[in-house]
Amino acid sequence: MSIVVVGSIAFDTVATPSGRAENILAGAATFFSLAASYFTEVRVVGVVGEDFTAEHEKVFTHRGIDTRGIEHAKGKTFRWGGQYSDNLNEAKTTFTELNVFENFQPHIPREYQDSQFLFLANIQPSLQAAVRLEMGGVQLTGGDTMNYWIKDYRAELLETLKLVNILLINDTETKMLAGDHSLPRAAKKVLAMGPKALVVKHGEYGATIFFREGAFGIGSHPFRAPALPLEEVKDPTGAGDSFAGGFMGYLASQEEISREVLKRALFYGGVMGSFVVEQFGPERLKTLTRQEIDGRFQVFRELTHLE
């Protein structure tokens, strides 16, 4: 089944201990859709400026991604600059130029309306809600958010969370959203806000999925997938969005959503996150094969598997 993703398309300038890259194609919708494209049909919604060329569009179309939902606006594409120190877990933003993204009003093309899966990448919560309402036939909605919306757009975010079935955020965001320092308690509070499941991304330690009692007709025990200890992380940008792409893409490729499928999706999320950080930008996601992906899936499985 196909999945629609709504989010940012950007040009990033990134500096990490491994090097520096300028104006590389990036943004949550880019990472997500490339990662998801290895599992299912992907349709992207976003906005770009006049500096977004046919070459950039080919990055999507070469992976079979439907780009009819990319709006071409007057002006420049969203640009972001970030710097990572030795602690690769946090980026220091060096500049943000919203450009055409500032007045982004996502519009879902009619041809996308039959998609059954939707992913609301990290944008203003009211826009996320509007997209969800525009996509009446969607069966499963995933979503992301960030500290800025949690702090300053709480009311809007709480409305949006009622429409999101699976929320994917990190430890800090979970604790901030719930106002609780205990992760499992915070998870319970977030699940009471609407989502049936909450995926908490732990960076290099993997991710945990928490379930609302009775969600998906399965038990409420959490499940945890590890991340691969990687010797070299060249550029951590996009790891979370690629995780979401692997997770949601795998779900969309399955007949039904069982506990086992959700568990595997969590592993595939970690796998896609582990690939993207090996190179700057989404480079590594352009040329993967399903064989490479399943090979690493087995490595992840072996990493924690007891006989």
Place this chain on the structure above:
Amino acid sequence: MSIVVVGSIAFDTVATPSGRAENILAGAATFFSLAASYFTEVRVVGVVGEDFTAEHEKVFTHRGIDTRGIEHAKGKTFRWGGQYSDNLNEAKTTFTELNVFENFQPHIPREYQDSQFLFLANIQPSLQAAVRLEMGGVQLTGGDTMNYWIKDYRAELLETLKLVNILLINDTETKMLAGDHSLPRAAKKVLAMGPKALVVKHGEYGATIFFREGAFGIGSHPFRAPALPLEEVKDPTGAGDSFAGGFMGYLASQEEISREVLKRALFYGGVMGSFVVEQFGPERLKTLTRQEIDGRFQVFRELTHLE
């Protein structure tokens, strides 16, 4: 097979968001030996003062722990005060009174000499080395250390590491010891210092074991065990030492050290760490049953197990 543990026995005064406890029996050797006692015969070596009563000793002997290696010295037992804020991962030391621990010269009773396993809890590296050399017949030595020794006793520590087969430390200590911010690279550097295996404890995210190529006659792929997401952590003190006790105790209980045994040991370490934090001090480790322990082992296994 039996295991000898050398380390601190202390009285702690601890404040956490869940409450406060004064002068409770604690110390690395206490947590380690109680945790290990559920798996194998444990013999403890440490020093206490005149304030260490028969009641305190019974905490050990009730669990079948051999206390003939506890030296009773003139003066007071080592006392430590610590405070945890909402972030339970780090303690702020409020006071340290070394007392009889200041001039601790561990001595291994003759009756302990036939033990084949040894654990050197976190004490001065030269003392650790002396103990190891005193125990000539030991087949497997585990060890711990901390930032203070890594920074200010590096030469001594490097000598000790040549005598340690399995080192158990946390992420920060591993990176500090290796001078490398990448965990897998740091692990490789630490393994080059002597140990055949390195267990890196990730707190609430579990632990990873890294192997030197060819160590224990098994592959060099790392293995990761999760930790249980706990709703309430009353007192994190002793989690690392209880982890070590579960890990080493399980190893000592097995016929041979295979990859599968090391994996299970890592799970048992996490299990013991998850129990101890449920109450202040080592309280929870006094009354466990092997059934409760194996029940939680299954929960941990389920937490990451793919069909």
